[in-house]
Amino acid sequence: xxxxxxxxxxxxxxxxxxxxxxxxxxxxxxxxxxxxxxxxxxxxxxxxxxxxxxxxxxxxxxxxxxxxxxxxxxxxxxxxxxxxxxxxxxxxxxxxxxxxxxxxxxxxxxxxxxxxxxxxxxxxxxxxxxxxxxxxxxxxxxxxxxxxxxxxxxxxxxxxxxxxxxxxxxxxxxxxxxxxxxxxxxxxxxxxxxxxxxxxxxxxxxxxxxxxxxxxxxxxxxxxxxxxxxxxxxxxxxx
Ligand code: SF4
Numbered sequence: 001x002x003x004x005x006x007x008x009x010x011x012x013x014x015x016x017x018x019x020x021x022x023x024x025x026x027x028x029x030x031x032x033x034x035x036x037x038x039x040x041x042x043x044x045x046x047x048x049x050x051x052x053x054x055x056x057x058x059x060x061x062x063x064x065x066x067x068x069x070x071x072x073x074x075x076x077x078x079x080x081x082x083x084x085x086x087x088x089x090x091x092x093x094x095x096x097x098x099x100x101x102x103x104x105x106x107x108x109x110x111x112x113x114x115x116x117x118x119x120x121x122x123x124x125x126x127x128x129x130x131x132x133x134x135x136x137x138x139x140x141x142x143x144x145x146x147x148x149x150x151x152x153x154x155x156x157x158x159x160x161x162x163x164x165x166x167x168x169x170x171x172x173x174x175x176x177x178x179x180x181x182x183x184x185x186x187x188x189x190x191x192x193x194x195x196x197x198x199x200x201x202x203x204x205x206x207x208x209x210x211x212x213x214x215x216x217x218x219x220x221x222x223x224x225x226x227x228x229x230x231x232x233x234x235x236x237x238x239x
Contacts, residue, residue: 004072019063019074020048030076031085031105033092033178034129035064039138044129046088047105051078060084082109090115097121101179125181128154132173132182140172142220145196158196169193169200169214186211205235212236 002013006023013022018041023030033045041064048063053073060080075081089106094116096102106112114121130147133156137143144167148157158164169191174184183194189211191200202211203218212235222231 002068002070004068004070004074006074007076013068015068017068019050019052019061019066019068019072022068023050023063023074023076028076030063031108032064033101033105033127034131036131036135036176039131039134039176041065042130042134045092045127047085049081049084049088051075051081085109086111092127094120095122096124096127096179098123099125099179102127125179126156127179127181128156129178130156131176131178132156135172135176136167140168140170142166142168142170144168145173156195162197164193164196164198167193167196167198168217168220169198170217203232203235205238206233207238208235210235210237 002015004011004013006028011022011026020030020035030048030050032048034042035048043062043065046062049060050063051058051060086109089109089111092102093106093111093114097114133146136145144164145156145158148155171184174182185192186202189202191202191214200214200216203213203215204211218232
C-alpha cells in the first residue's frame with residue numbers, strides 16, 4: 001500500500017492507481033471531461049490538473065495520468081491549480097462558446113463570458129477529448145472513427161471523411177461524449193448518427209414490438225460470441 005495526502009487528508013492507495021482514481025474513491029471531486037473509468041486515461045482536456053509537492057518542489061500534473069507515490073502531497077484546488085483550470089476553461093469556452101456543458105463548467109470558475117475577441121470564438125461542441133474514438137476502439141473493438149489532422153484542423157471523423165462503414169450503430173460514442181457533440185436519433189425503425197453519416201435498421205422485438213437495437217450491432221455481437229441466430233429476436237425487457 002502507498003500512503004499519500006490529498007487536500008490534507010492522509011489516504012491509502014494501491015500501487016499503480018492514479019491520483020484521480022484515489023481522489024474519486026475517497027469522495028474528493030476533481031473536474032474532468034475526457035476521463036471515463038472504462039477507458040485508458042488520455043490526459044486531453046487537462047481539467048483534472050492538481051498540484052503535487054515532493055522533494056521541496058511543486059508542479060502541476062494531470063491527475064488522470066499521474067500515478068500515486070509514497071509520501072506524495074496533492075492539492076486539488078490550490079491557487080496555481082485554479083489559475084490553470086481557469087485558463088483551460090477560457091480556451092475551451094473560446095472553442096465551444098455556445099456549449100452548455102462548457103458554459104456551466106466555466107461559470108463554476110467564475111467565467112461568464114469568454115475573454116477572447118469575438119473573431120477568435122468558435123461555435124463547436126467537440127473538445128477533441130477523444131473519448132468517442134477510444135470507446136469505439138477499446139470497448140466496442142471497431143475503430144470506426146479516429147482523430148484526424150493536426151493543430152487547428154484536428155477533428156474526429158470516419159476514414160476519408162466519408163460514411164463510417166465500419167460503424168455498427170451501438171451509440172457508445174454518443175453516450176460517452178461529455179459535451180453532446182455527437183448527434184444520434186432513433187426514428188421509428190431507424191437509428192441515425194449524423195456525425196458519421198450512417199443509418200441503421202433497428203431490430204423489432206418479437207414480443208413487445210419495440211425497436212430496440214441496430215441489427216448490425218446485434219449481428220456483430222452474435223458473431224463475436226457465437227450466439228444462435230434467434231438469440232436477439234426478443235429484447236432484454238421481454239426476455
Ligand atoms: S456508434 Fe459507431 S462510431 Fe460510435 S462507438 Fe459504436 S461503432 Fe463506434
